[in-house]
Amino acid sequence: MKTLVEKEVEHLIIGSAIMGTGGGGDPEEGLNILKNDLEKGGKLTIASLEEVADDSLIVCPYFCGSIAPTKRKRKTVVFKDPMTVAFKRIERYLKKKISAAVAVELGGSNTAIALHVASTMGLPLIDGDYIGRAAPEIQQSSANIFDVPLLPCVAVSDVGDVIIIDRYADLDEYEEIVRSLSVIAGDLAVVDTPISGSVAKKVVIKGTVSKCMEVGKVVEEANMAERDPIPELVRCLNGVPVFKGVVKKYGWEDRGGFLYGEATYEGTEEWKGHELKIWIKNENIIAWRDGEVVVTAPDAICVVNEKGYAITNAELKEGMTAVVIGAEAPKVWLTPKGLELFGPKHFGFSFDYTPIRK
Secondary structure, rough: EEHHHHHHHHHHHHHHOOOOOOOOOOOOHEEEHHHHHHHHOOOHHHHOOOOOOOEEEEEEEOOOOOOOOOOOOOOOOOOOHHHHHHHHHHHHOOOOOEEEEEEOOOOOOHHHHHHHHHHHOOOEEEEEEOOOOOOOOOOOOHHHOOOOOOEEEEEEEEOOEEEEOOOOOOHHHHHHHHHHHHHHHEEEEEEEEEEHHHHHHHHHHHOHHHHHHHHHHHHHHHHHHHOOOHHHHHHHHEEEEEEEEEEEEEEEEEOEEEEEEHHHHHHHHHHHOOOOOOEEEEEEEEEEEOOEEEOOOOEEEEOOOOOEOOOOOEEEEEEEEEEEEOOOOOOHHHHHHHHHHOOOHHOOOOOOOOHHHH
């Protein structure tokens, strides 16, 4: 196990925000939460799956809701830390002590919140997640590829709602139930996917938390040495340079618990005279260059500024200069079941997934 110091926490948030592919929550908020934990003497501990006993209980804490920067009229706050409430409720429901938490995805806030609640409960966070990037829907969990149940689920809002879901008709219905609750109550703290250590070793995508720390370190050290961080970031991600340009147009709407949008980039430097469009559902899902598809989910579309730091779709604005990097998805997502859950056709497009290097 590894207990993180402040600099490692900073690297984690930088890297997880990049792998958040435009979503994954607010990295500034995530960093503040974890720094506050450290200031209070909390231990932020990362454990490999090999360090977890086969009969241990592992759960997945995350926030569900739109990432749109839309102001909501809020009711009186009942739970200041709804995620911890949800964590304790599922432990009570299962009548078994939880041994560790695992992040649902990589992102500036959702990775941080999983580490925060684990620390609050005196537990480690597993070095891994269920996606290998961020994704908009509950369907995009590697547990679903292996037909591992996500239930029971405990969902808690800060205004006092506590909901236990014991059964669902199918995955689409589960997504709709949880998403509709988030629309009613705002960001919803969810704890689900209670699994044993032996199952986790099969379904969790390993080593992604430490990879985020590596990515964040590469970006920060390049900037401190006044080197161009972009080539080093591309190498660290084993990625592909897709575009550099200025945001010419960005339109979005907050609908049904998601930020839907499209960003259009006008090329600069070697991309001058070219155009890139990205379709967004919370995260960056499909990219077209000059009208031709160049990257699709489940591959990652990472949008960063010239210093290599992530630009989330909540903060993206017209006039910004951005660099777009593609990176291949973990192999589990490139299986027929993975592509069914996270490929272009899942989002309503008519074309199939094409590997980014093609």
